[in-house]
Amino acid sequence: MASVSAKKVFKNYGDVAVVHGIDLDIEDGSFVVLLGPSGCGKSTLLRMIAGLETVTKGDIEIAGKRVNDVHPKDRNIAMVFQNYALYAHMNVADNMSFSLKLAKRPQSEVDQKVSWAAKILNLEPYLKRYPRELSGGQRQRVAMGRAIVRDPAVFLFDEPLSNLDAKLRVQMRTEIKELHERLQTTTVYVTHDQIEAMTMADKIVILRDGRIEQIGSPLEVYDHPVNLFVATFIGSPAMNLLKGETVAADGGVAVRSGDVLLPLPQTGKVEAGRKVTYGVRPEHLDPVSGSDGIPAKINVTEPTGPEIHIYAELAGEEICAITDERRDWKRGETIGLKPKLDRIHLFDAESGMAIL
């Protein structure tokens, strides 16, 4: 087990810079997810940690030691690839024992490690099978088995679940999480799927265009996004955003968007006359009947089972509100929406940085 750090890491491909000076400390034993849209540099960062890409500038450290010039095989890491990258000509047992055999470990240790991994991953009946004879989930488990038999200091996962079907993805997600709880090995996990990130991570690192936008626990980045990008990237359905201007109203400050007045908590931190983006998550907008809330006209409703998603027009924008109230929400009906004051986000319109 070991900590991993990136210190002012840059990566250029020719003239194209893909990673711009990333600083990141990953604690020993933690599960860190690198999250971001495609092309944000998350895989490149992971591959630099693995040693599969050279570092243009800056340092990568594993267990406090600079590893920029250390060969991948000497970094004491194990990696699970997006497409598994199994050895098609070897059976499951040979796939898993390949690294141990290369390290010339005694046969008894190899056998013991392989059967231990097979047991953890429920692969015992398949040890003599070839990858082509396995299902997607089983292949995924073989790839993980190949990683855990080595007892590495760091696990690296590069979007390992992206091609599995939805049900299997949920199941494997739990298995990876359980594996981490059990082995307590430092894990760096790359994904573009925010649900994966939220459910698995101790800490989420949100990247965009080769820069870190925010680092924090899943609930931190959800409840306190530092900017508009993080606010919209995390959460589904996405946070509602309304452009407007702060105005003095009723002895306090509110946001005027079109002809609608949006309430703000009176913290005294916000002055009037500022261009802002008002953000509220769908689950913090309570639909109320009558003239109590902000008036909105229902466009569509989507029942998901536990709750109903109401898409409505408010100040010329389509917004989403979530309710679990079982009543007949009619298209075209005007309802009132009441934002939860303590869960409101306010961003500077220009910089996109959070004010509240």
Add this chain to the structure above:
Amino acid sequence: MEQSLPKRILRDITAVTVVAIFMFPLFWWALTSIKPMYAIFNKDEVVVFDFVPTLINYAVVLLGWSRAEIAIESGSTFGVGGTSSYDSRQTIIDSIIVAVGSTGLTIILAVLAAYALSRMRFRGREGFLNWVLGQRFLPPIAIIVPLVGMYKVAGMRDTDNLFLGYIGLIVIHALMNLPIAVLLLKSFFDDVPKDVDEAAMIDGATRWQTFLKVVLPMVRGGVAAAAVLCFIFSWTEFLLSLFLTTIIRTVPVKITTFVTSTGSEWGFISALGTAAILPGFIFILLVQRHLVRGLTLGSLKE
């Protein structure tokens, strides 16, 4: 998709016809080899099946029977003229040595070159690929005279040194086959995802171990296909073998000596020709179980 009956019949007829067209020369050649002389040459009619089969032609080319023995056996000396030796046992051995040797040499070099071209980025890589392909643009006949001169100077003609003569022919056949083998194998290496190399590297394999233990076994099918092609090209190559050798006689060269000043020995030609199919056939049988695409199946998620 289920096809309608007329369509199926039409398809089957077409398939049978095409196969028949390709098989007929082979069939006729094999038939000729077991015909007695009067059935091969008959100015009045084409003899198809109306003859007594004989193995004399095979006895001559494969067992080295003499002209006297043939005369006794067939009761006639018709068509047994000329001064050539028809004993082709050494010829078949020569051909096997050259074909196996050049195939082995080609595959060893091509596998290494193809892996490097597929996986490594180095200066002039594109140019190298074009240069490799360019080798095939030049017809061998264009270089035959300087080549013979070079071999003579190097002492690699079989009249100087029989062993070097074999080496010389093996090398030139390997050079001839190398471009096609490299390009073919490169496409197979390209099919193996780079992630597999990287996984092996992280698992602790050196570049060489990655190549030998992981990637090469995954392109077995490609190696087999390339080997079959090289073997067949070498086995049937005529021009270079003719010019570069005198004592060593490969099958195509030997067969031309059956065309003599007093007539062509069609019986012997067809017997040797038919017999010469066999080693190639056996070679293909040996490697054909590897001749399947999709050996990388299961390595990736689909």
